[in-house]
Amino acid sequence: MKQQNLKTWFKSGSPWVWFTGGGVSIAVIMTIGLLTLIAVRGLGHFWPADVLEGDYRIPGQPAQVLAGELVEAEEVPRAQLAASGLPVSVSGGEFMTRELLKVGNRELYGADFSWVVGEWLDNLRKPANLVALERREWGNFYGYLLGVKESGQLVAEGEAAWAELQPRIERVAELHEQLARLEKKDIGRINHALERLRLKERGLELDGELDAAAQADLAAERAQWDAEYQQLETQLVSLRQAFNRDGILVRTVDGREEEISLGKVVRAYRPNAMGTFDKFGFYFAKLWEFVSDEPREANTEGGIFPAIFGTVMMTLIMALLVTPFGVLAAIYLREYAKQGPLTRMIRIAVNNLAGVPAIVYGVFGLGFFVYVLGGSIDRLFFAEALPAPTFGTPGLLWASLTLAILAVPVVIVATEEGLARIPRALREGSLALGATKAETLWKVVLPMASPAMMTGMILAVARAAGEVAPLMLVGVVKLAPSLPLDGNYPYLHLDQKIMHLGFHIYDVGFQSPNVEAARPLVYATALLLVLVIALLNLSAVFIRNHLREKYKALDH
Incomplete structure (x- = not known):
């Protein structure tokens, strides 16, 4: 009886419903889990962690004072620590705690991060006046603020120095923006014009048209640009002097005093004295900096806006290129080509192209x-x-063209399937009313197949936006000095190299000289890449659904 019920249950198809539902559930859980892991590890990097200070007592050596952010802690076998050369006693438990501290002060200690044995670190404290300086170079600095200097003269000391420091950092930030605008926009515009003038002169020389009158005109125009450049250079020198005017005196936790120019400081904060609301404000400021600023410190600090811009720009150009070619090829194969062995071979070749490794397209x-x-x-x-x-x-x-070639088979297949689903009666009805085949195709078939075309474009964007291997050969670099879109003619510079989120992940994760500092940025950048691709896909999905609703009535 039980066997009969079991056979009936299998014949009903219920087990396969459970299996498929379970597979979908597992896939959803794994996807959500992966995104959660990336989000937690990536977004947690921007939270201002407390800076611990403690006495580190290695057996047989004088005690030293350490300060830093606790990054991670792990239990390791005592024998492993002894094998690494540490004076670990054989007595005691089997495991000891090893902690990774972000100690900063790279120019003094040689590295931003240091592993310490937790059992040797005692008298832990969180001094409220311990200052963290985020710098444009050499990473973070942890220590105590002693005074503020202006043009080499001490203007504030002790607690008064902290109140004096913040407005001066804001002043330096404004000057930094003015310098960047002057160097990249104004002086960049003049350099671009001078280069175009040089190429124009060279072109006239090659054509044999560089006579005295042409040389005089070129010299006059060059003189105008040179005069404007001299004015901007005077402004630049003045701004740099003002930018480097202020400095601070600081002392490390082990007693060493240093003088740091405020021109090298991005922000200063006291993490141990910050309340919850202050930390949230700091967190969102850092998050905004990450998505809107340029990278620094070998891409381990600052933002990734050039990579975001490059990814979106390249994907949009790829979509504009791949859609017409893919749609035209699909129209020819479905509507005009004679259905025979040659056409079938072309379709097989198109399907096989979708499985070619991406690096082959790069080559x-x-x-x-x-x-x-x-x-x-x-x-x-x-x-x-x-x-x-x-x-x-x-x-x-x-x-963009390489990615378009990579994605065109997807668009062809999706568009062909959309054209095949258009009822034959609609074509015949249009022809019966006197429309030509071209008019039927343009005004009846293609509008109804547009959702399928958008589906192909969505798949193409999803396939191409995350590719890295081919881009390493055809235009993506570690750091691009400028964006390919600016105010200089022809405004969109298709010949320029760009940054890309996928390559940025590869570079930071596997090529960075500072692995520990780069690790959280790998997660943050990966999350951002997923969000960018999702946003592009959702935009295409919205357009596809709108088209589907628009032509739904014709489908019945």
Whole structure:
């Protein structure tokens, strides 16, 4: 009886419903768990942790004072510590605690992080007046503020120095923004104009048209730019002097005194004296800096805005390139090509292209787009710039085209499936009313197949936006000095190299000289990459759903 009930239960299909439902549940749980892990480890990096100070007593050595943020702690076998050369006693428990402290002061200690034995660290305390300085170079500095200097003269000491410090840091931040704007925007505009003038002169020389009148015109224009540059240079020198005017005297926890220019300090705070609301304000300021600022300290500090911009820009250009080619190819294969062995072979080839490793597309893009196509463009249109390449070098355009070639099979397959689902009666009805085949295709078939086209574009964006391997060959770099979009003609510089979130994760995670400092940024950047791709996909999904609702009535 039980066997009969079991057979009936299997025949009803219920076990397969449970199996598939369980598989979906496991996949959802794993995805949520992964995103939660990335979010916790990445976003927790920006929280201002308390800075501990304690006496570190290594057996047989004088006690030393240490200060730093506790990053992690782990239990390790006593024998392992003894094997590493530490004077560990064989008596006691089997395990000892090893703690990783972010001690900062890299120019003094040689490293930002240090492993210590927890049992040797005692008399732990959290001094309220312990200052953490976030610097533009050399990482964080932990110590005590002794005084504030202006033009080499001491203007405040003790507790008064802390009240004097904050407005001066705000002043330095404003001057830093003015310097960046002057160097990148104003002086960058002049340098761009002078380079265009040089290329124009070289082009006239190659064409044999560089006569005395042309030289005089070029010299006059160059003189105008040089005069403007001299004015900006005077402003630049004045700003730099004001930027480096102030300094501070600090003392480390082990008694060493240092003088630090405020031009090197991004912010100063006392984490042990901060309340909950102060820490939340600090947290969101750091989070905003992460998504809006430029990287520094070998990409382990600052923000990643250039990588966000490069990822979005490249993906949008890729989508604009891949959609027309993929749709036109699908239309030809479904609507015009004779359905025979050749067409079937083309479809098989398209499906196989979707499984080609991404690095192969990168090699193809480097060989064909960069060297062949880009080199030909340089010889035809940018001869005055040779031997320096313009398009004959990796850049934004070639990275986008390489990703478009990588994603075009996905768009072709999705669009073909959408065209195949359009009822034949609609085509025949349109033709019966006197429309041509082209008019039927353009006004009836393609609008109804547009949701499928958007589905193909969504899949293409999801496939291409996270690729890293091909981009390393065709245009993505560790650090790009400027964005490919600015106020200089032609405004969008397709020949420039860019940063990318995926490559940024690879670089910070595997190429960084400061592994411990880079680790939380790997998680934060990975979370941001997921969010950027999700936002791009959701935008496409919204458009697809709108089109689906618009043409739903025609489908019945």
